Amino acid sequence: MSETKIYWESSAGHLLEETRQTLNEYLLSLKLADKAVATIEKYRRIIEAFFQQCTIPLEEITSDDVLTWLTTMSEGKKPRTIDLYLSAVSSFFSFCLEEEYMEITVVKKRWRPKIPHSLPKYLDEFEYARVKVSAEQLSIRNRALLLFLFSTGCRVSEVASLHVQDIDFNKRKMDVTGKGRKIRQIYFSEECGLVLQDYLERRSAKPSDPLFMNKFGNGLQVQGIRKVLKKVGGEAGLVQSFHPHMCRHTFATNMLARGADLQFIADVLGHADLNITRIYAQIPTEEMLLTYQNIMG
Structure with a gap:
């Protein structure tokens, strides 16, 4: 505004x-x-x-x-x-x-009212796989956008404010400005980097351009990103509404399931308070569920 x-x-x-x-x-x-x-x-x-x-x-x-x-x-x-x-x-x-x-x-x-306890909404491994398969049919921009959200755990507002010059493809990293104008370093996967580079090359992007653009040549804004994900969720057959913050939650739960500690996840997500990140520790990962099933049947 x-x-x-x-x-x-x-x-x-x-x-x-x-x-x-x-x-x-x-x-x-x-x-x-x-x-x-x-x-x-x-x-x-x-x-x-x-x-x-x-x-x-x-x-x-x-x-x-x-x-x-x-x-x-x-x-x-x-x-x-x-x-x-x-x-x-x-x-x-x-x-x-x-x-x-x-x-x-x-x-x-x-x-103060008692706030009902709720866990973050994220994609389980089967939903995540369905979305990734569905992404193969997306436009190069939308595929790059989806992979970027899954790969970095960025907030949608952070993604909307990024520019091409913010990216270091050699080290697969960039600086983002989060809440309170705090700058933090994030990384993205090799797959995301390849698709993102392909997308930028196809549109002959200039360093000062927004990282993701709409069909009118302007930066893709928050509402535009939400619309993309809502459409992807429908095409992937997700029961729950698919939105950008779900990518962030999925990123965090995937990192936790692969052994990342909470402080590292907090730093990557830009959480000033570690207690905000602790809620992810309450989500049963697929590995935990498999271990339980092997022991308990």
């Missing part, structure tokens, strides 16, 4: 002027901390919604006011959505407390 839209400023007409100024200070602090545009926009909308119901000055807000709003907003919502609402207002009020716009803590930890 273009910064000319000033996504880190609120223009909601229902806000008290002092509240708006404080909210905009908070939003700017998120921007300066390199928080994602989508995160800042979500938080801004949630906080604006809070002040649409609670129209009193900041310093007069109590825990009861927040709980009343949360109860109203939570009706019919999933626990993860409720947790997002609470995270947004909690973050804002913590900022207000630190900057002395408020004097009391108004959000209670006990309000």
Whole structure:
């Protein structure tokens, strides 16, 4: 999104002027901390919604006011959505407390909903094989794209922002800019490198070109990548919806099954918190299942 839209400023007409100024200070602090545009926009909308119901000055807000709003907003919502609402207002009020716009803590930890535990969705070995076979019939661009996602574990937004000049084909590596604008080094397989090189040669790509392009000669964006994978999933006969993050999860589970340790996987995926990566250790790999079957029958 273009910064000319000033996504880190609120223009909601229902806000008290002092509240708006404080909210905009908070939003700017998120921007300066390199928080994602989508995160800042979500938080801004949630906080604006809070002040649409609670129209009193900041310093007069109590825990009861927040709980009343949360109860109203939570009706019919999933626990993860409720947790997002609470995270947004909690973050804002913590900022207000630190900057002395408020004097009391108004959000209670006990309000946090219990989030249902879910494992990452990934392709098992049979689904993975079906997709790889189906990929043989794809255009050279789509085949290169699919192999790149499987081979690197990149986020879809990272892939969309890559350029040809970022690639080192000799060492089969490149630098990607992840969350928080952190740069990390990734690698890709020999098969991916050969197909990718073929794709770039066929289109006579220049170093400054986006790595993957659409038919109009522009960079292939996130939605375009999603559409490609959705179509591939349908052609491969997958029951579950096939999306870019599933490639990332499949990459991680494949690495774990082949003996990579969690810290290495975390570094490759760009996880700042190792606990995020630990969830992959809870997924039974094919080797584990085979061992169980051999022992238990």
